[in-house]
Amino acid sequence: MEKITAITSRTVVLPSTDTDTDQIVPARFLTTTTRKGLGKALFADWRFDRSGAPVADFPLNRPSAQGCSVLVAGSNFGCGSSREHAPWALLDFGIRAVVSTEIADIFRGNSLKNGLVPVIVDKATHGWLLENPGVEVTVDVSARQLRLPDGRAVEFPLDSFSRYCLLNGVDQLGYLLSRSDAIADFERNRAWQP
Amino acid sequence: MGAQSLFEKVWNDHIVAAETSETPAVLYIDLHLTHEVTSPEAFNVLAARGLAVRRPDLTLATLDHSTPTVPVKTLKELDLLVESSAATQIRVMIENCAKLGIRLLGFDSDQRGIVHVIGPELGITQPGKTIVCGDSHTSTHGAFGALAFGIGTTEVAHVLASQCLLQRKPKTLAVNVQGRLQPGVTAKDVILAIIGRIGVGGGTGHVIEYRGSAISALSMDERMTVCNMSIEAGARAGMIAPDDTTIQYLSGRPLAPQGRDWESAVRRWRALPCDAGARFDREVDVDASVLAPMVTFGTNPGMVVPIDQPVPAGETASFAKSLAYMGVEAGKPMLGRPVDVVFIGSCTNSRLSDLRDAAQVFRGRKVSAGVRALVVPGSQAIKKQAEAEGLDQVFMAAGAEWRESGCSMCLGMNGDTVGRGQLCVSTSNRNFEGRQGVGARTVLASPLTAAASAVAGRVADPRQYLRG
Numbered sequence: 001m002e003k004i005t006a007i008t009s010r011t012v013v014l015p016s017t018d019t020d021t022d023q024i025v026p027a028r029f030l031t032t033t034t035r036k037g038l039g040k041a042l043f044a045d046w047r048f049d050r051s052g053a054p055v056a057d058f059p060l061n062r063p064s065a066q067g068c069s070v071l072v073a074g075s076n077f078g079c080g081s082s083r084e085h086a087p088w089a090l091l092d093f094g095i096r097a098v099v100s101t102e103i104a105d106i107f108r109g110n111s112l113k114n115g116l117v118p119v120i121v122d123k124a125t126h127g128w129l130l131e132n133p134g135v136e137v138t139v140d141v142s143a144r145q146l147r148l149p150d151g152r153a154v155e156f157p158l159d160s161f162s163r164y165c166l167l168n169g170v171d172q173l174g175y176l177l178s179r180s181d182a183i184a185d186f187e188r189n190r191a192w193q194p
Numbered sequence: 195m196g197a198q199s200l201f202e203k204v205w206n207d208h209i210v211a212a213e214t215s216e217t218p219a220v221l222y223i224d225l226h227l228t229h230e231v232t233s234p235e236a237f238n239v240l241a242a243r244g245l246a247v248r249r250p251d252l253t254l255a256t257l258d259h260s261t262p263t264v265p266v267k268t269l270k271e272l273d274l275l276v277e278s279s280a281a282t283q284i285r286v287m288i289e290n291c292a293k294l295g296i297r298l299l300g301f302d303s304d305q306r307g308i309v310h311v312i313g314p315e316l317g318i319t320q321p322g323k324t325i326v327c328g329d330s331h332t333s334t335h336g337a338f339g340a341l342a343f344g345i346g347t348t349e350v351a352h353v354l355a356s357q358c359l360l361q362r363k364p365k366t367l368a369v370n371v372q373g374r375l376q377p378g379v380t381a382k383d384v385i386l387a388i389i390g391r392i393g394v395g396g397g398t399g400h401v402i403e404y405r406g407s408a409i410s411a412l413s414m415d416e417r418m419t420v421c422n423m424s425i426e427a428g429a430r431a432g433m434i435a436p437d438d439t440t441i442q443y444l445s446g447r448p449l450a451p452q453g454r455d456w457e458s459a460v461r462r463w464r465a466l467p468c469d470a471g472a473r474f475d476r477e478v479d480v481d482a483s484v485l486a487p488m489v490t491f492g493t494n495p496g497m498v499v500p501i502d503q504p505v506p507a508g509e510t511a512s513f514a515k516s517l518a519y520m521g522v523e524a525g526k527p528m529l530g531r532p533v534d535v536v537f538i539g540s541c542t543n544s545r546l547s548d549l550r551d552a553a554q555v556f557r558g559r560k561v562s563a564g565v566r567a568l569v570v571p572g573s574q575a576i577k578k579q580a581e582a583e584g585l586d587q588v589f590m591a592a593g594a595e596w597r598e599s600g601c602s603m604c605l606g607m608n609g610d611t612v613g614r615g616q617l618c619v620s621t622s623n624r625n626f627e628g629r630q631g632v633g634a635r636t637v638l639a640s641p642l643t644a645a646a647s648a649v650a651g652r653v654a655d656p657r658q659y660l661r662g
Contacts, residue, residue: 017512018394018494022626027605031260031279033234033286035347045628050614074512076395079428079494080626081605082330083232084346102395105364105430106330110346159362160216172348173239176356179211179220183248183358186210186222192462194224194252194323 001115003169006140007096012068013133014059019073020080021107025089027081038085039092060093064134069096072129076100078107087111097139099146101126112162113172119146119156141166197469200435201366201401204341204466208324210358218360224323225252225340226353227309228296230287231259231607232328236350237290248357250295254318257284257300258308260607263570263597266301276608294354307573307599310334310541314418315575317447321436321463326353331541331623332431333424337417338444339436339466341401344425365475367392367400367429371408373483378657380551381416382543382621382640384408385423386488386498388480394496397429400475403468404434408482414443415547422542423623426495435467487656489528490625490638492516497625501529501643501655519627520635521615528637528653534616536567536594536648537630538641540604543621544572546579548641553585555645555659556592562651567594568610570602594648606631619647 029041047058054061071090077100078086087110090098097117108118117139121129125146129135138147141163145153158166165172198206205221213219226249233255240247247253260280266272269288272281291298299306305316310331313319321339326332328350335342345359352359369388389396402424404417412420417434424432434440441460444450451459486500493516499505507524508514517524522531538544538552549571561567569589571577577599580586586596603610604622606629612618614633621644622629625636639647642656649659 015511016515017510018496020494020624020626022605022624022629026628026632027607028632030231030607031277031283033283034238035235045632050632076398076428079394080330080425080624082328082344082346084235084328084348102398104395104428105398106344106346106425110348113346113348159218161218161360164216172360173243173352173355176220176352176358176360177245179358180356182210182220183222183356187357190222191207192458194320 001169001171004115004117004166005142006138007069007117008136008138009069010134010136011070011072011099011129012059012065013072013130015074015130017074018076018079021078021083021086022080024078024086025083030083030085035085035088037092038089042089042093059133069094070137070139071095071098072133073098073100075102077103079104082106084110084114087114087116091116099126099129112166115166117141117166121146121154121156125154197471199366199468199472199474200339200403200433200466201341202472204322204324205363207322213363218362220358221324221361222358223252223326223353225254225313225318225325227313227325227327227332228253228255228350229258229309229329230261230283232347233290233350234283234286235347236354239351240354245355247294247296247354252357253296253354254313255287255291255296255298256306256309256312257287258599259601259605260284261600262608263600263602263610265598269301280608304574304578307575308541308544308601310422311544311572311576314338314414315447315573317444317450320444320450320459321440322466326359330425331422333429334418334422334541336421336424336431336433337414338440339433339463341431341433343430364430365400367397367402368474368477369402369404369480370477371404371406371480371482373408373481374411375408375482375485378642378660379485379487380640380642381412381419383485383488384482385420386490386495386638387485389423389427389495390488390498391480392427392478394426394494395428397424397427400429402427402429402432403474404432409434410437413547414439415545418545419542423495426623436463487640487643489643489653490636491520491522491528493519493625493627495623495625495638499528501653503527529655531617531653533565533619533647533652535612535618536565536644537603537618537620537622538568538644539570539572539602540622541572541601542623543641544570544576546576548621549576549580549585551641552645553588554661555642555649555656556594557588559592559649561593561648565648565651567648568597568603569594570597571599573599603630605629619644619653
């Protein structure tokens with residue numbers, strides 16, 4: 001995984017609340033055996049009309065969204081299915097951080113394991129970001145801060161381990177495998193066997 | 195150690211390395227269920243790193259998501275039945291399982307079925323276990339007092355390679371459900387009412403424990419329906435304490451402990467229920483006796499009303515967008531809205547008791563002209579049992595389609611889809627935009643309500659279709 005210290009970008013704003021992973025990647029795109037190339041499926045049914053043409057006023061289709069890598073989303077972003085295709089699609093499209101007041105558990109965990117930074121902020125900050133699309137912000141992983149154009153720095157929660165993994169590009173499987181002896185001890189010594 | 199909840203007991207029993215301020219806990223996983231859609235990239239990771247599956251004996255695979263619900267006689271004909279990418283996905287699963295020594299319940303197995311239906315049915319889902327699967331509805335298995343939750347594909351690779359996951363301890367939420375359900379009101383209505391109450395994000399960060407007299411009175415099939423939809427309230431897991439009902443259900447199942455092992459397992463399971471005085475981070479009380487059959491009106495499972503009540507008004511743009519998508523107006527009831535499709539199936543409501551509920555309504559009645567009704571059993575075993583009881587005959591005589599098991603129209607990955615603009619009364623778990631097909635409109639309901647709606651050709655109150 002790539003090391004991430006900070007991401008500076010203009011924001012693209014998708015205000016809908018409870019955006020579920022079926023919207024992020026509709027199920028019909030899940031008949032794949034690789035994580036690659038899912039950007040084209042991102043928000044497919046919101047981005048494209050029934051003829052396959054881009055929907056002009058969908059936020060991610062607007063010219064101003066070009067090159068934006070910070071998505072500001074309505075609350076409870078990423079609810080629903082466990083499909084990791086959701087963060088894969090966002091990353092493949094160029095999104096590297098999602099800012100909301102609430103991000104669903106499984107989506108959040110999947111994001112952290114792929115280097116997509118979940119940024120949970122208070123309602124006031126979120127409200128301001130919703131009203132001011134396109135502002136330049138910095139997601140500072142090292143300082144656990146979202147920095148706004150007016151100089152404000154808003155703290156966001158990020159546990160030490162996830163922060164360490166993002167900053168150092170650490171793949172968590174390596175860490176788990178380094179605990180193999182402890183896992184074997186647990187298997188040997190537990191009171192019952194599954 | 196002080197008084198512990200069911201969740202805390204199971205959690206503590208699986209700690210390989212304790213959580214610290216710097217590192218998450220290493221949590222041991224007793225059962226890893228897997229299916230064709232969320233596993234291929236995990237197998238790619240193992241292959242790229244030259245890793246073996248640590249405990250193939252604790253891993254069980256099936257084919258359900260992109261799998262046809264018409265009989266598959268040979269793998270060669272798969273491409274004719276589903277899209278070629280889905281056929282490839284299924285073949286890759288078969289190859290990976292063979293190569294890595296994972297037991298796969300495939301097309302040649304009479305034990306194949308929806309992953310969350312077969313675990314319990316085989317008796318491999320047991321109280322006190324940690325169970326994971328690359329599927330958010332893994333919460334279903336919590337009905338047995340297991341700690342069961344959905345994981346992403348990276349974590350599927352973690353479990354395959356290490357049999358463990360890195361986890362932070364979640365918070366706990368007790369949902370206390372007291373009172374007796376009225377006739378025509380089912381477990382599905384209970385969980386829809388709970389989600390309506392706490393909201394689709396209400397359980398985020400929490401494990402729910404469902405408790406109280408109304409929960410104890412439920413059968414295992416019904417408890418699974420409740421726990422299944424915990425994720426629709428944002429909770430990764432939902433649990434119910436094991437009791438006589440649980441133990442009776444598991445007794446004699448093929449992969450349940452046998453003989454002396456059974457006796458010691460039962461003793462262990464009896465000690466799992468929450469200790470008196472255990473604390474939860476939050477509690478919610480629900481009165482089951484006042485609940486009516488529930489139907490959703492919007493595009494998430496929290497947008498739900500009693501069937502005889504009007505659709506409420508909302509203030510947000512998302513709420514308005516949702517009603518527009520559904521073609522629904524605030525102030526008017528869902529009752530009586532014309533229906534195009536009825537789907538009875540999914541890991542929420544495809545078990546034998548669900549099919550019996552639906553058959554009770556269909557018996558001697560016809561699916562309304564112009565309505566397509568699809569009945570998809572949760573497993574091949576359930577299919578066989580239903581056929582032994584003659585339920586298939588009831589469905590077919592009514593004009594409904596009777597299929598092979600699979601996820602089917604719950605998420606429309608296998609070609610079973612709802613058309614654009616069509617309204618489907620569905621016993622599944624998600625009414626998200628496009629979930630059942632591009633532009634499809636989903637109304638979530640119980641099998642009783644779905645069957646009544648198929649017969650009426652409109653969203654119907656099942657209480658008017660009950661006999662005796």
